[in-house]
Structure formats: structure tokens, C-alpha cells
Amino acid sequence: DAGVIQSPRHEVTEMGQExxxxxxxxxxxxxLFWYRQTMMRGLELLxxxxxxxxxxxxxxxxxxxxxxxxxxxxxxxxIQPSEPRDSAVYFCASxxxxxxxxxxxxxxxxxx
Amino acid sequence: GEDVEQSLFLSVxxxxxxxxxxxxxxSSSTYLYWYKQEPGAGLQLLTYIFSNMDMKQDQRLxxxxxxxxKHLSLRIADTQTGDSAIYFCAVPNSNxxxxxxxxxxxxxxxxx
Numbered sequence: 001d002a003g004v005i006q007s008p009r010h011e012v013t014e015m016g017q018e019x020x021x022x023x024x025x026x027x028x029x030x031x032l033f034w035y036r037q038t039m040m041r042g043l044e045l046l047x048x049x050x051x052x053x054x055x056x057x058x059x060x061x062x063x064x065x066x067x068x069x070x071x072x073x074x075x076x077x078x079i080q081p082s083e084p085r086d087s088a089v090y091f092c093a094s095x096x097x098x099x100x101x102x103x104x105x106x107x108x109x110x111x112x
Numbered sequence: 113g114e115d116v117e118q119s120l121f122l123s124v125x126x127x128x129x130x131x132x133x134x135x136x137x138x139s140s141s142t143y144l145y146w147y148k149q150e151p152g153a154g155l156q157l158l159t160y161i162f163s164n165m166d167m168k169q170d171q172r173l174x175x176x177x178x179x180x181x182k183h184l185s186l187r188i189a190d191t192q193t194g195d196s197a198i199y200f201c202a203v204p205n206s207n208x209x210x211x212x213x214x215x216x217x218x219x220x221x222x223x224x
Binding site: 004031033041042043045048050056091093095100101102103104105106 | 152153154155156157160200205207210211212213214215216217
């Protein structure tokens with residue numbers, strides 16, 4: 001298996017633009033997580049899905065953020081409109097058992 | 113939510129032992145985890161310990177757990193320059209064992 005695949009690896013955009021981050025989890029994993037990593041706040045859980053259903057989105061910062069998982073092999077995290085304070089590394093992870101997560105390489109987002 | 117605290121930096125010389133410490137607040141955790149993040153990469157599960165154990169050894173890694181003090185440590189024997197990375201302590205979220213709360217990470221620098 002190729003592991004968790006995220007795209008793009010880097011995204012540079014201007015404030016106000018829509019940003020879409022993509023994730024393909026490991027086949028067979030029924031949990032998918034979106035995390036955000038910054039120097040100040042560390043690693044924050046934004047939302048996670050079980051069997052494509054959002055279970056806990058309490059970490060989503062505000063209404064500008066939305067996440068979907070239309071099927072077992074694909075998820076998106078969308079920010080609309082983006083702001084400079086959204087600049088961070090966004091990680092997707094998948095899991096087939098508690099605690100053992102496999103992380104993607106992340107998307108480095110810069111909002112100018 | 114649970115607090116997971118780690119020191120931010122540790123510097124050791126090649127060949128010495130490294131000890132990375134972590135404290136947490138939620139005592140109901142069944143498993144506790146250590147993840148490693150190399151530059152530009154996602155987090156990788158390094159090792160974990162079940163809460164009814166007080167020690168686990170895996171090659172150069174030793175995990176010590178003091179449940180009474182809610183203290184977890186990771187010891188790396190014969191530290192190599194390739195061990196330089198950020199190490200994260202993680203405990204299950206009390207609302208869901210599938211979601212983890214991470215510390216802010218300890219940056220380990222190994223000097224020749």
C-alpha cells in the first residue's frame with residue numbers, strides 16, 4: 001500500500017481564496033482524521049470520520065472550514081475564504097485500530 | 113480536553129542516551145503512544161505501551177509509565193544523528209479512543 005496520500009504538498013494562495021486539501025486514506029481503514037500543525041498550537045485535531053460519517057468536528061475552527069468524505073477512499077478539507085492565520089501544515093491520517101494512525105506527508109498551506 | 117505536556121527541546125551527543133518526558137491529565141487512557149516526526153514528513157508511530165504495564169522495551173527504545181504520577185517517558189539508547197526529529201507523546205481522547213491528543217512535541221537534536 002502507498003500509505004496515506006495527500007495533495008497538494010504545498011499550496012500558496014491569497015487571502016480570500018478558496019483552498020481545497022485532498023486525502024486518500026489507506027485502503028481498509030475506516031477512520032480518517034484531519035489535523036492542523038502550527039508552531040504555536042502544536043497538532044490540533046480538526047475533525048474525524050468513521051465509515052465516511054463525521055463523528056467529531058468540534059476542532060474545526062469556524063464556519064470557513066468544512067470537510068467531506070464522499071466515499072471510503074477520498075476526503076477533502078475546504079477553507080473558504082482563506083485567511084493568513086490559516087497558514088499551517090494540514091495532516092490527514094487514517095486508522096484501522098485505536099491509536100495506531102498512519103499519517104500522510106501533509107499539505108503546507110501559506111495564505112498571503 | 114486532556115492536557116499533554118512535553119518539554120520542547122532536547123540536545124544530546126551521539127552515543128548518549130536520550131530521555132523525553134511527558135505528563136498527561138486523563139487517567140483513563142488504556143494505551144499511550146510515542147510518535148516521531150522527521151522534517152517535512154508526517155508523524156510515524158514509534159511505540160506504545162498498555163496502561164497496565166510500567167515498562168516496555170523495543171530494541172533501543174524503552175518506554176516507562178508511572179500511572180500514579182501520570183508520567184510517560186521515552187528513552188533512546190545509543191542515540192544516533194538519524195534520531196534527530198520531533199517526538200510526540202499522545203493519549204486517547206476521552207470522548208473517543210480513536211482520536212488522540214498530542215503534546216506539542218520535543219525536538220531532539222543529536223550532535224556528533
